Amino acid sequence: MNQQLRMTKQRAAVAGALDATDEFRSAQQLHEQLRDRGDAVGLATVYRTLQALAAGGEVDVLRTDDGEALYRRCARTEHHHHLVCRSCGRAVEIDGPTVESWAASVGASQGFTEIEHTVELWGTCADCRASATAG
Amino acid sequence: MNQQLRMTKQRAAVAGALDATDEFRSAQQLHEQLRDRGDAVGLATVYRTLQALAAGGEVDVLRTDDGEALYRRCARTEHHHHLVCRSCGRAVEIDGPTVESWAASVGASQGFTEIEHTVELWGTCADCRASATAG
């Protein structure tokens, strides 16, 4: 996390929880998880910390279909996309080499500038598929 | 709109407002727009109508960065994506021929099933760029 911010045990707890998983988590999930673990942190602080981490590019954010924000600490900070399990949140980082250039050229050809793109894949991971079948 | 639903003037007004623009609009924007025009429609009805239209695949929905839902009546009902002006909402429908197969193969290679993808491009349209420069 950013060095010009004070390192508090709350921030360490949130950052630690993110580091410990490869799943996308909502602010409320993290809040509950920390409380259950004994590292209780105020909900507002969880939101503020996630906001700061996202602003610093240290965590990735995406939105579910119903508007909830999910956060994940990715291994790399360079631009990339995700394949996310819609059931458990597990995610893998992926590249779309051709997508990058395609996005830029399509945008420019329509007279648009400052092009950005949103590319996320959603699916059901092997584990969730297995437990759904078993149950 | 769907023929097994009763055609009311409220539904006609919402559908008409969507037909009259190529811009993505929020439920609240449409509600205000209709009120200002004299075709006042209850906010709840606007939401319900948009929901019905979206469920029937007659309008496209996407979410802004802050989670608000935007709706647009597209010319085609087949699968496609959008290039959207982040300032005014104007959008053009685009295809990503290679993206479609790429998404499916990446998903499968990671053991994920029931793959879906979100691909949207955001930019500033020529008009908004011009007025920003002029202002």
Next chain:
DNA sequence: TCGCTCTTTGACATCGGTTCTCACCAGGCC
């Protein structure tokens, strides 16, 4: 056209995620 029925409407309450407020707390520093 007239009723009847059953869907739809809309003002309002409610919900869920997120942000704001502000008095109190605690890192960093001397």
Next chain:
DNA sequence: GGCCTGGTGAGAACCGATGTCAAAGAGCGA
């Protein structure tokens, strides 16, 4: 330890969206 300043957190506020339910009206048969 003591100061200063940024951080915390319980609760209120905010905001988009959905639920409630009595009143309104679309569709239809008489």
